[in-house]
Amino acid sequence: MKKNFLTIIILALGILNMILTAVIVFAVVPTTMRTNNLISKVASTIDLELESPDANDPNQINIADIEVYQIPEDLTINLKQDPGDTKSHYALVSVSLSINTKSEDYKSLQPTIATNQSSITEIINDEFSKYTVSTVTENKDKIKSEILKKIQEHFKSDFIISISVGKLVVE
Incomplete structure (x- = not known):
């Protein structure tokens, strides 16, 4: 009986692990991807502002x-x-x-x-x-x-x- 009870607990924990993994994949990962895209856009905007827009302008007068x-x-x-x-x-x-x-x-x-x-x-x-x-x-x-x-x-x-x-x- 002890072996059956232990097997049921291991099986329940395995199913719970699978459910939590599914929640993470379908709920947390897309939100993390959107956050990562936002951070990338902000970082690229900051990099653009650090470069002088007039530095490569051919109409710029020496x-x-x-x-x-x-x-x-x-x-x-x-x-x-x-x-x-x-x-x-x-x-x-x-x-x-x-x-x-x-x-x-x-x-x-x-x-x-x-x-x-x-x-x-x-x-x-x-x-x-x-x-x-x-x-x-x-x-x-x-x-x-x-x-x-x-x-x-x-x-x-x-x-x-x-x-x-x-x-x-x-x-």
């Missing part, structure tokens, strides 16, 4: 191919008045242009920058004067992009690649 043209004098610009403000506000701005020396238009248009300096300063004045003393520093990047776009339209070329505002003093 720093040695950039010439800087400094507008000789600082510009004093009247700013738009805030509603209810009677005091005049000004911005003192130092601007320089970054020029691509490898551009097709560089040789023909670079000498004309000095002769068009009054037009460039007018574009800068017009763009800065659209803003009030409280909003000019918040919108500095927007102002720079608008100035760049208008200067590129003026020269009908994109040989000027960026605008730098070195000094911006607002009162």
Whole structure:
């Protein structure tokens, strides 16, 4: 009788083991696979962000191919008045242009920058004067992009690649 009882216990444990193995295969393994896929996606996203997207860009301009043209004098610009403000506000701005020396238009248009300096300063004045003393520093990047776009339209070329505002003093 002892042998029969022991055989029944071993048989019951074997069946229980088989049931638990089936539960693991059909319930736990698919969840683990989905979790593993999610972890793989997150890891691949992190790896993509570590690589610079501009590193392999053929349109990226080498720093040695950039010439800087400094507008000789600082510009004093009247700013738009805030509603209810009677005091005049000004911005003192130092601007320089970054020029691509490898551009097709560089040789023909670079000498004309000095002769068009009054037009460039007018574009800068017009763009800065659209803003009030409280909003000019918040919108500095927007102002720079608008100035760049208008200067590129003026020269009908994109040989000027960026605008730098070195000094911006607002009162």
